Structure formats: C-alpha cells, structure tokens
Amino acid sequence: MDALLKEKIIGQGMSPGPVEEQINNFKNGFPFLTITAPATPVDGIKVMTEEELNHFVETYPMNAASIDVVKFVPASGAASRMFKxxxxxxxxxxxxxxxxxxxxxxxxxxxxxxxxxxxxxxxxxxxxxxxxxxxxxxxxxxxxxxxxxxxxxxxxPKGLLKFHSYPDGRRTPAYEHLVEGMQYAVGHGNTVQIHFTVSPEHEIKFKEEVNGIIAQLESLTGLKFKVTYSEQKRATNTIAVTMENEPFLEEDGTILFRPAGHGALLENLNDISADLIFIKNIDNVVPDRLKPETKKYKMAIGGLLLEIQAKVFAALEELNREFSQDTVDQAQKVFTEDLGAKLPESFDDKTMVEKANFLKGKLNRPIRVCGMVKNTGEPGGGPFWILEDDGSQSLQILETAQIDLEDPESKKHMMASTHFNPVDLVCGTKDYKGKDFDLLEYRDMKTGFITEKSKSGRDLKALELPGLWNGSMSGWNTLFVEVPLITFNPVKTVNDLLRDEHQ
Structure with a gap:
C-alpha cells in the first residue's frame, strides 16, 4: 500500500491494516468451506419430543429468573426494500x-x-x-x-412501521418485540432487557416509540424494562473497490467505505454482557394470537442451552482441577454426546494430556442453540457439517456463496439439505468462570462475501464481513433444534403483511 493511499485512509478515520487485508480479499476471493454432510434430523438437528418441550417450558423460567437475559434485535436500516x-x-x-x-x-x-x-x-x-x-x-x-x-x-426503519391491527390500536415491530420479550426474556430482577441496533438517523424516533410503550407495559404487568441501543460502528465499514480491485474514489476524491452487512454487528453483540442472549430479526414478529408457539420454542432453545452449558462448565471445572482419565472421559462425553460434535479421526492416537488440552480448547467457547425450520424454498442460510483444520467436524450455518457448487460432492450435500436458518438463536457468551468471551476471537475472517453494486452509475465491488450467524460464529459450539415454520414470519415486502399470520 503506497504512502498516499495510507494517508488518505487515515485521514478518513479508518485503519490501513484492515483495509489492506480487505483489498487482498477482493483480489484473492474467499475459499469455499469443506462440507461433509447436511445437518438433518438424522444427524445434526435435534427434534424435541413433547416431553422435552414440556420440561423446558417448566424449567426455563425458573432458571432464567436468576440470570441476566437480553433480547438482541438487529433493527438498522430503512425499510425501502420492502417497498421496491x-x-x-x-x-x-x-x-x-x-x-x-x-x-x-x-x-x-x-x-x-x-x-x-x-x-x-x-x-x-x-x-x-x-x-x-x-x-x-x-x-x-x-x-x-x-x-x-x-x-x-x-x-x-421496519421497526417503526405499523404491522399489526388490534381492537385497541396498531402495533409496530418494535412494540411486538417488547411484548414478545415479556414472554421469554424476563431475567434477574423481573427485568425484560432488549437491545436494538439502530441507525443514528432513526434513534430518536425509536426511543420516542419505545418509551411510550414501556410505560404502558410496566404499568400493566409489573415488569421492569431495560431497553438499550447501539449503532453499527463506523470502524466496521469496509472499502469498496472498482472492478479492477482499485479503491473506489468518490467525485470529491475520498475513498468509498460501505456498511459491511450484519456481520458488523458482532462488535455490538460483543459489547453486551449477559448470561443469555436471544437474537431475532426485527421483521419476524406475529400478532398475539400466534405468540404462544414462539414462546414455547424460545423457552425450549433457551432451556436446552442452559442445561448443556451447565454440563460443559462442569466438565471444564473438572479438567481445570486435574487431567485424568475420568475427567477426559467426562469432557469427551459432553463434547460428542451433549454437544453432538465430531472428534477428529486422530483423537484416539493422542496422549491423555493431549486429549485433555484438545477437549478443553473445544469446550471453552461461546455456545449457541439455533432454531431450524424445514426448507420450503425461502431464502436463508442452511445447516451443514463442516470439516475443520484440526480434523474435527462442526455445525455451521452457510450461505450459498460459501458453497462450491462446481464441486459435485458439495452440490450433492446442498441439494440434500432439509432445513434453513430463520435467525432464531440463543447464545451463551460467558465462560465457565463467568467472564465474557471476546467474540471477535471466534470469528473466521475467511468467510466474508464479495458482492457487486453500483454508485453514481459506476460498477463497484463491496465486501461484507463474515455474517453474524455465519462465519462470525464459526468458532462457537453449536446445536441445531427443529422449530415449527409458524415461528418464522418475516416481512420482506409490504404485501407479506397481507398473509394470514400478520392479519
């Protein structure tokens, strides 16, 4: 990178190191991931029994009452695409x-x-x-x-549009998320904590909308609300380049930097300290008559995470106390049976100490449980088994751009996929000592996306960071759970509001 370009980047408040890496990504592209199989109910997606569902509906509220629970709602951006x-x-x-x-x-x-x-x-x-x-x-x-x-x-923004009609008024998605939060995001101190990521130009209107609703809901329910906001950080913007991979210059000579997709929100998520964090998109809300099913499955995935996490923490505490055959066996059982992960073929050849260190490294990570719905042709990332560099296999949510469709084996796995990701996640972001993980350490920067756009009539290439629930969570421990399609009701166009689920 020449000195003049470096000076211009610094002058625009950006850091030359990451920008140089981004330009190299444009030049070299991103590698495809090695898929070993689709995640299905036979292998990789848990289908809960009625007994298990009832168990979590009963135990989750009791467990959540003593911890900090936050509902994280990406709500940035205008709704202009709804009205294309x-x-x-x-x-x-x-x-x-x-x-x-x-x-x-x-x-x-x-x-x-x-x-x-x-x-x-x-x-x-x-x-x-x-x-x-x-x-x-x-x-x-x-x-x-x-x-x-x-x-x-x-x-x-979508969050401030009137979506649903009720006898006593109309509700926006922001309103519906607050009501929904009362059903499963009630944590320590009888408090509902919700975090919206918003654009700076919309924050005042968001606060005006939400503050009026909170007063009403607190009065009706006796619950306390804590609603916080953050903006996508400017430092996460990525450089745009010409079709020849040179920095794209605006008419005034400045370099064009663009928002880097929802993966940029990993920084916002990383700033939240909580025991349990639910993630759900702003436009995936339903009227009250359909909320019970959403509530049940949110409790199910939250309850499952807390129970599995307790087993992970216990195994790590034992490994921390001593390396022995018993503690290694316990950790291996948690990794392969409770988390359902797959060890490398070389694992049996390791010494006991090597096994202990390997398992400790694998277990001491953020954990997420992701709802998966049956594939009905809706766009969305799919669940797959991926081969890791160390020979183990992990569950990942992949977008089509990350799959080599020229490779017959990869294409076969994609065609055999049965489910997709509706962005229905619950996350555990603290370690077994109660310390927050640095989530940026578990991101795979080789899983970004390159897209073609235009500005002022000129073609350009744009770079998106690894998606928030894709490569940004690549190093997390992951469980997939089947959830019913009725829990997934996004509004991508204004006419989606005419569907029965939104009436």
Missing part, C-alpha cells in the same frame, strides 16, 4: 395493470395496519384514500405512503 415494487410504480406511468404486486396492494389497502394513518395524512391534504381510488389516482396513495411529505414509510 411500489417505488418502481411511482417512477412509472401509474398503469396498475402492469404490476400484479401493486394491484394486490391497492385491492387490499384496507387490510394494512397503516391504513388509518395513511388516510389521515391524505385527509389533511383535502382528499382521502377512497377519493383517490374513485379517481384511479393510485400514485397519490403510494406517494403519501412512501415519501416524507406523507407517512415517509420509504425512509423509516
């Missing part, structure tokens, strides 16, 4: 017959929870939704929904 088809319609000639998506949106307009708000805005301008429909002025309806002189939904 509506923006295209707004830029077009207003012919409804050209877009089945917009036709459906208009036909079902009264079913959206934001209908009354949208109508009120139009009435302030001397018209109404019904007037617009009579005039066939569909563009005016869409414009007042999306643009800032109306509801401004095109520039708001």
């Amino acid at each position: 088809d509506l923006f295209a319609f707004l830029d077009g000639d207003g012919d409804l017959s050209k877009s089945a998506f917009v036709q459906k949106f208009i036909d079902k307009i009264e079913k959206f929870a934001f209908y009354d708000d949208l109508n009120a805005v139009l009435e302030n301008k001397g018209t109404s939704i019904s007037d617009c429909l009579d005039r066939k002025d569909y563009k005016e309806i869409v414009a007042f929904l999306l643009l800032d002189d109306g509801l401004g939904y095109g520039n708001l």
Whole structure:
C-alpha cells in the first residue's frame, strides 16, 4: 500500500491494516468451506419430543429468573426494500395493470395496519384514500405512503412501521418485540432487557416509540424494562473497490467505505454482557394470537442451552482441577454426546494430556442453540457439517456463496439439505468462570462475501464481513433444534403483511 493511499485512509478515520487485508480479499476471493454432510434430523438437528418441550417450558423460567437475559434485535436500516415494487410504480406511468404486486396492494389497502394513518395524512391534504381510488389516482396513495411529505414509510426503519391491527390500536415491530420479550426474556430482577441496533438517523424516533410503550407495559404487568441501543460502528465499514480491485474514489476524491452487512454487528453483540442472549430479526414478529408457539420454542432453545452449558462448565471445572482419565472421559462425553460434535479421526492416537488440552480448547467457547425450520424454498442460510483444520467436524450455518457448487460432492450435500436458518438463536457468551468471551476471537475472517453494486452509475465491488450467524460464529459450539415454520414470519415486502399470520 503506497504512502498516499495510507494517508488518505487515515485521514478518513479508518485503519490501513484492515483495509489492506480487505483489498487482498477482493483480489484473492474467499475459499469455499469443506462440507461433509447436511445437518438433518438424522444427524445434526435435534427434534424435541413433547416431553422435552414440556420440561423446558417448566424449567426455563425458573432458571432464567436468576440470570441476566437480553433480547438482541438487529433493527438498522430503512425499510425501502420492502417497498421496491411500489417505488418502481411511482417512477412509472401509474398503469396498475402492469404490476400484479401493486394491484394486490391497492385491492387490499384496507387490510394494512397503516391504513388509518395513511388516510389521515391524505385527509389533511383535502382528499382521502377512497377519493383517490374513485379517481384511479393510485400514485397519490403510494406517494403519501412512501415519501416524507406523507407517512415517509420509504425512509423509516421496519421497526417503526405499523404491522399489526388490534381492537385497541396498531402495533409496530418494535412494540411486538417488547411484548414478545415479556414472554421469554424476563431475567434477574423481573427485568425484560432488549437491545436494538439502530441507525443514528432513526434513534430518536425509536426511543420516542419505545418509551411510550414501556410505560404502558410496566404499568400493566409489573415488569421492569431495560431497553438499550447501539449503532453499527463506523470502524466496521469496509472499502469498496472498482472492478479492477482499485479503491473506489468518490467525485470529491475520498475513498468509498460501505456498511459491511450484519456481520458488523458482532462488535455490538460483543459489547453486551449477559448470561443469555436471544437474537431475532426485527421483521419476524406475529400478532398475539400466534405468540404462544414462539414462546414455547424460545423457552425450549433457551432451556436446552442452559442445561448443556451447565454440563460443559462442569466438565471444564473438572479438567481445570486435574487431567485424568475420568475427567477426559467426562469432557469427551459432553463434547460428542451433549454437544453432538465430531472428534477428529486422530483423537484416539493422542496422549491423555493431549486429549485433555484438545477437549478443553473445544469446550471453552461461546455456545449457541439455533432454531431450524424445514426448507420450503425461502431464502436463508442452511445447516451443514463442516470439516475443520484440526480434523474435527462442526455445525455451521452457510450461505450459498460459501458453497462450491462446481464441486459435485458439495452440490450433492446442498441439494440434500432439509432445513434453513430463520435467525432464531440463543447464545451463551460467558465462560465457565463467568467472564465474557471476546467474540471477535471466534470469528473466521475467511468467510466474508464479495458482492457487486453500483454508485453514481459506476460498477463497484463491496465486501461484507463474515455474517453474524455465519462465519462470525464459526468458532462457537453449536446445536441445531427443529422449530415449527409458524415461528418464522418475516416481512420482506409490504404485501407479506397481507398473509394470514400478520392479519
């Protein structure tokens, strides 16, 4: 890296070392991971019995009451992608017959929870939704929904849009996450702790929304709420390059740095000190009538983690006390049976001390339990067994970009995959001595993503850090549990709100 480029990077508040590594990643690409098999209910995905579910529903609340539980909700970014088809319609000639998506949106307009708000805005301008429909002025309806002189939904984050209708009002995803948090994220001190990652331009509106809800919920339930916020750190932005892998320069000569995907939120997660952390995306919420199933399975994965973690801690404490055949056997049993991990073929050739050290290194890591739903064609990372450098095999969530589809064996494993990841995680981020792990040490930086974008009409290549639940958690101990599809109800487009689950 030449001195002039280094000076420019420092001048923009970034660090030359990581930037140079990022440029090398653009030049060299990222290696594919070696898949040994898909994780399935036969091997790698636990399917709980009714007895096990009932056990955790009973024991989890008692265990959670004495620890710090946090619900971590990635909620950054505007909802503009939800309205992609509506923006295209707004830029077009207003012919409804050209877009089945917009036709459906208009036909079902009264079913959206934001209908009354949208109508009120139009009435302030001397018209109404019904007037617009009579005039066939569909563009005016869409414009007042999306643009800032109306509801401004095109520039708001998903967390602040009206998603669900109730007899006593309308709820945003932020509201629903608070209500859902009362059902399984109640920890020490009868406190519900929720952490939202938000964009700086949306933080004030988020706080205004949440603070009003908290007062009401605390009054109704007697619970205490502790809601915190963080922004994606600027230092996690990655450099953009031209198609020739040279730094992409803006018109004013500055280097373009871009947000590095949800993997950048590992830094935010790392700043949270708690005994148990649930992770769930902002748009995966349902009305109250569907929450019981979500609550049951959240308790199930939380309860399973606490029980397995207790066994891991006990094994580590014994290894810490002494290396003996008994302590090694106990640690091996926890690793292979309770965690379900796979030892390298060379393990039996190791000495007892080597086995003890190997198992201690494997067990003393962050732990996560991830819900997996049956694959119905929805986009999302899949669960696989991966061959590690030390010969062991671990469970990982992979995106398609990490799989070598030119390799017949890898493609066969991908085609045999039965489940996908709905971002339904619970994490244990403290070690057996009660100290927080440094989560950055368990990230695999070789699992980033390169995507092609454009800026000001020019093509560029962008770099995403290892995904938060993909390579960012590569070094964690992982368990997969099958959860029902009804617990996964994301809203990717505005018309998803018309599905029965959101009505």
